[in-house]
Amino acid sequence: MTTAKRDTYTPETLLTVAVRVFNERGYDGTSMEHLSKAAGISKSSIYHHVAGKEELLRRAVSRALDGLFGILEETGAIQGRAIVRVEYVTRRTVEVLTAELPYVTLLLRVRGNTRTERWALERRREFDQRVSELLKAAVAEGDLRADVDIRLATRLLFGMVNSLVEWYRPQPGGSPEAEQLADTVVRLAFEGMRAA
Template sequence: MTAPEAAPTAKRGRPGYERDELLRICVRAFNEHGYEATSMGTLASTLGITKSAIYHHVSSKEEILEYALDHALDALEEVFEGAESLDVSAEERLEFAIRQTIFVLIEHFDNVTLLLRLRGNSEMEKRALDRRRQLTAQLGAFVEAAQREGSVRDTINPKNAARLVFGMINSLAEWYRPDGVTDVDALAEAIVKMAFDGLRS
């Protein structure tokens, strides 16, 4: 008579999230509750797993923030690097930067929204804000180049123009809903038109 087989031992698996999915949900929680107010316990509750399970993927809340900020800023900086490399008029370069910035905000909505809500409370946040200010300076340089070309009126300060254009784009973070039915191409076209109507008049 053979001994009965032992019941298979349950293998201890990894948490039920891939890292990218876990990070995406955590970033959304930061936007919903505020980064400072969101604890690892809150994230664990939102994910439906234990805090120790989160630590399988990240070492701290700050690592999640750094991930989100780097993804947002890398995508935005890529837009401006692409604009710089274009062999087109200054007006077309400016339009490209504005339009593609809109697409980046929508494609990386949660990450960019978190970037826009930073207060500079840590060295990491200050570095991110410095990179964001550099993007504004670059957009201002594009406006100034278009002014020299004569395609944009020269009665507005280029830096102020850049701040106003970014302000209009960044407002999407407050009212745009990624799960809505908005036609993204039509939205981008409307924002570009409003921006240039102001810059040319």
């Protein structure tokens, strides 16, 4: 028998546990039984907090999406030349990724089998689209190279940025600080690896 823990969870702290399990087992591969074991409380205690695992997924990816869309409302993303704004958004995206790592990791692994997953994919595409428009504006202003397809450039930019979730770990032991990391990503993405 597992020792049942007294249920001192809030929806917020329960979310932390759920996101960890979702990232370990995949959302599809996670049952309420797995969540109950990981949290150390009964399934009925979990149902006291949330309607089910899909609600936990919705809360988790909402947190990631709110972080990302929040960037687009910041002054740095709204004022100035498009190139400055797109560099700002890239930098802040890296910062949100590192600050909300488990939530963004889950968002990036969503596959689309449930309504919530399809909604999350739709919102992700919307964010990519907003960044793509900024890139297009920067090309129009002559600051970004015009010889590269914008859709492809957007994909490669996000490919580079999103790959962080595969290896960035905030614990000590070698990972660069989040701010320095954001600097490097912006420098490589916009200036390239070649010496000036």
